[in-house]
Amino acid sequence: MGKDIQEETLSSIQPFVFTKEFQEKLNTLELEKAVSDIKNNGYAITHSGENEEFNQELRNVCIELAKETEGVSKGYAASILLGRHPIFERVVLNPRLLAMAEVMCGKGALLSQIIASIRPMGANEIGLHADQNWFPAPFPIHNQLFTVCWALDDFTKKGGCTKVIPGSHKKRRHPLPDEIVEQKGAIPIECSSGSLAMWDGSVWHSNYPRKIEGDRVVIHITFCRLALRPVESYDHLDEEWLKDKPKELSTLLGRDDFLGHKDFKKGGAGGEVEKLVKTFTWARS
Numbered sequence: 001m002g003k004d005i006q007e008e009t010l011s012s013i014q015p016f017v018f019t020k021e022f023q024e025k026l027n028t029l030e031l032e033k034a035v036s037d038i039k040n041n042g043y044a045i046t047h048s049g050e051n052e053e054f055n056q057e058l059r060n061v062c063i064e065l066a067k068e069t070e071g072v073s074k075g076y077a078a079s080i081l082l083g084r085h086p087i088f089e090r091v092v093l094n095p096r097l098l099a100m101a102e103v104m105c106g107k108g109a110l111l112s113q114i115i116a117s118i119r120p121m122g123a124n125e126i127g128l129h130a131d132q133n134w135f136p137a138p139f140p141i142h143n144q145l146f147t148v149c150w151a152l153d154d155f156t157k158k159g160g161c162t163k164v165i166p167g168s169h170k171k172r173r174h175p176l177p178d179e180i181v182e183q184k185g186a187i188p189i190e191c192s193s194g195s196l197a198m199w200d201g202s203v204w205h206s207n208y209p210r211k212i213e214g215d216r217v218v219i220h221i222t223f224c225r226l227a228l229r230p231v232e233s234y235d236h237l238d239e240e241w242l243k244d245k246p247k248e249l250s251t252l253l254g255r256d257d258f259l260g261h262k263d264f265k266k267g268g269a270g271g272e273v274e275k276l277v278k279t280f281t282w283a284r285s
Contacts, residue, residue, distance in 0.1 A: 012284045013106075015039075015142055022102070029096050034198070035103055042169035042203030045191045048150060049096055055194045059152040059217045061085050062116035079115040081219075083237050088114060091219065093248055097148060100198060101223040104146035108282030111252040112145065112222040112230040119160050119218075123210045128165075128180040131222070132201040137173035144228060145201030149189075150219040155197060157188040160210030162197060164189055169202035179204070226257050226282055257282065 016039050018026070026035060030046075037044035048055070065078035065085070081088045091097075092111055101109045131145045155161035163186045168175070188208060189197045199205060210216060224230060234253050242250055250256050257279040 012142075016103070018103075026099060026103070029099050031096060031099055031103075034100060038100075038104070038198065038200055041166040043164045043166065043189060043197070043199040043205070044100075045189065045198075046096060046100075046196050048094055048194050048196050050094070050194060052194065054090075055152055058087055058091065058150075058219070061087055062152065062217050062219065063118065063215075066116060066118050076118045076120070077115060079113070080232050080234070081114045081116060082111065082234060083241065089245070089249065091150065092221065092252060093246055096196065097221065098248060100148070100196075101146055102285075104143045104200065105223050105225045106142070106282060106285040108226040108251060108257055108279065108285075109146070109223045110226055110228070110230050110254050111232075111234070112224040112228070113232045114219065114221045117218050117220060119210050119216045121210050121213050123160055123216075125206055125209050128175050128183055128186075128204050128206045130169075130174060130202050130204055131199075133174060139172040139202045141172075142225075143201050144225050146223045147199055147201070148221045148223075149197040150221060151191055151193055151195045151197060152217040152219065153215070154193050155189060155191045155195070155216075155218075156212075157190065157208050158211045159216050160208050161191075161216075162189045162199075162205055162207050163187065164199060164203060164205040166203075168204040169200040172202055175204045226254065226259065226279065230254075 016035065026032060034044040034046040062078060065081065066073075066075050069075070069078055078084075082092060092114065130139070131147050132139050135144065149155075149162060153159065163183070165183065165185045166187065168185075183206070186206070191197055222231065237253060242253075242255065247256075254260060256275070258275045259279065
């Protein structure tokens with residue numbers, strides 16, 4: 001590798017330190033407050049930038065796909081959504097979503113999961129946790145997982161919205177049994193339909209039970225750093241599916257780095273030096 005690898009590939013960028021170009025991008029997308037909030041409190045709210053018509057169509061698609069789910073989740077959840085309807089390409093390529101994914105999981109962040117959740121009246125609380133709950137404590141300084149809830153109905157406490165304990169991400173550990181019960185300092189993440197409610201992988205959160213009639217529909221979108229294994233597999237979306245689609249989709253599916261490749265015709269990772277260098281650079285951002 002030697003001289004072919006630039007010096008910055010051997011160093012690490014600290015959390016919430018951005019290049020001038022990326023900071024300008026965040027400013028253009030009006031994400032300064034969201035970045036500040038998630039850094040200090042562990043969660044943030046911003047708007048998707050999509051109109052009401054799109055959000056209503058998205059809600060309807062989620063409800064229809066949930067009807068195809070088998071077992072106890074039939075009608076209440078639908079998973080592995082990318083590729084099942086073209087509308088989800090627009091969802092994962094949302095500029096604000098992608099920018100915040102890079103803030104929280106660095107360049108080359110992977111799509112880990114995209115699922116629809118439909119919660120009826122009476123749906124219970126799931127329990128306080130951190131999304132990095134399969135990591136041993138202390139959690140890494142650099143965030144590993146990033147979760148976004150695309151609200152397709154208003155998020156309210158009575159409606160069963162997410163609850164969060166601001167600042168808990170700074171503890172960098174799992175909540176203890178008594179903390180799970182007490183939930184001291186928990187507040188609701190309330191926002192309007194079309195909003196993006198998002199949080200750090202280390203922040204402690206749960207949800208409120210739904211106490212009003214009707215369904216609350218939301219899409220959960222999770223991103224992870226490129227060295228991690230995503231929750232969902234999109235191996236069935238092959239190169240033919242990706243053909244003529246935006247390059248960002250290839251990156252989200254891990255096709256632009258050398259990790260996990262099955263084709264060794266070019267000598268494996270070592271045979272694709274450009275991709276190898278790119279992966280090293282992304283991994284340290």
